[in-house]
Amino acid sequence: MNKRITLVVLDMAGTTVADDGLVERAFEAAARRLGVLPGSPEHVAQLAHVRATMGESKISVFRHLFGDEERARTANAEFEAAYGRLVADGHCAPVPGARAAIERLRAEGRTVVLTTGFARVTQDAILAALGWDDGLADLTLCPADAGGRGRPYPDMVLMALLRTGAADSVDRIAVAGDTSYDMLSGRRAGAGFVAGVTTGAHDADALRAAGATRVLPSVAGLPDALAEFERGAEGGS
Structure with a gap:
């Protein structure tokens, strides 16, 4: 056949x-926006989830991590903006x-x-x-x-x-x-x-x-x- x-x-x-680690760097910016500081237990747990779900739609990831839709959309907007800045700065x-x-x-x-x-x-x-x-x-x-x-x-x-x-x-x-x-x-x-x-x-x-x-x-x-x-x-x- x-x-x-x-x-x-x-x-x-x-x-x-x-x-080049851009997803994790952009996630850190999104987490900071919602008051989750790098190195905190919450941040460590969230980063583990981000790594485990690489490839998934990012808004879906943030809905899981931050619960309500408004917080998820805020995190997603910050993530996309941070990723865009990294790309514009030549990290691509x-x-x-x-x-x-x-x-x-x-x-x-x-x-x-x-x-x-x-x-x-x-x-x-x-x-x-x-x-x-x-x-x-x-x-x-x-x-x-x-x-x-x-x-x-x-x-x-x-x-x-x-x-x-x-x-x-x-x-x-x-x-x-x-x-x-x-x-x-x-x-x-x-x-x-x-x-x-x-x-x-x-x-x-x-x-x-x-x-x-x-x-x-x-x-x-x-x-x-x-x-x-x-x-x-x-x-x-």
């Missing part, structure tokens, strides 16, 4: 974009080989969609800082584009399919990310290839436990991994 992958959904921070770089991998995937006839758990304004700031707002990807999505539900829900992956029409079946979708939530999102969407990369938040064991069908050192190796997957699928027909 021909299992050609025609739609590739890629995470940004930690997968195609080097995170592509994972080595990421751009070349995306260009190769598209040259091979695959549609590429970049997704994030950040708000649109932050996603756009990252794309601009990297020079990736030049049409590098076919489409970019944030949770708001998928009705507000980010990872680990399958919504952004399925929205990528609906918006692009790039696959006639979910098993022709590949998902790649650096967190357990990326893996869960891909598996729940029915993606035929779910790759974890170890350039970001979670290690190989965590990625496999969450459903990764392949673990790679970097997204730079994704085009070769997909070609290998397709050759194996054809050989088993």
Whole structure:
């Protein structure tokens, strides 16, 4: 059976974009805004939750941490502003080989969609800082584009399919990310290839436990991994 992958959904921070600890630094600013001081027991517990839920929509994380909607939105606004400042100050770089991998995937006839758990304004700031707002990807999505539900829900992956029409079946979708939530999102969407990369938040064991069908050192190796997957699928027909 021909299992050609025609739609590739890629995470940004930690997968195609080097995170460099920016999420944790921006979280510290958000926590301070709500009176949670670095080093306090409350801050330590909250930071542990942030690390465990890397890849999830940030507003969802703050709803869990701070309870009521107003406090969650205040924290999220401060987080996004702090992350944006860090990006503007130059603390943003592509994972080595990421751009070349995306260009190769598209040259091979695959549609590429970049997704994030950040708000649109932050996603756009990252794309601009990297020079990736030049049409590098076919489409970019944030949770708001998928009705507000980010990872680990399958919504952004399925929205990528609906918006692009790039696959006639979910098993022709590949998902790649650096967190357990990326893996869960891909598996729940029915993606035929779910790759974890170890350039970001979670290690190989965590990625496999969450459903990764392949673990790679970097997204730079994704085009070769997909070609290998397709050759194996054809050989088993």
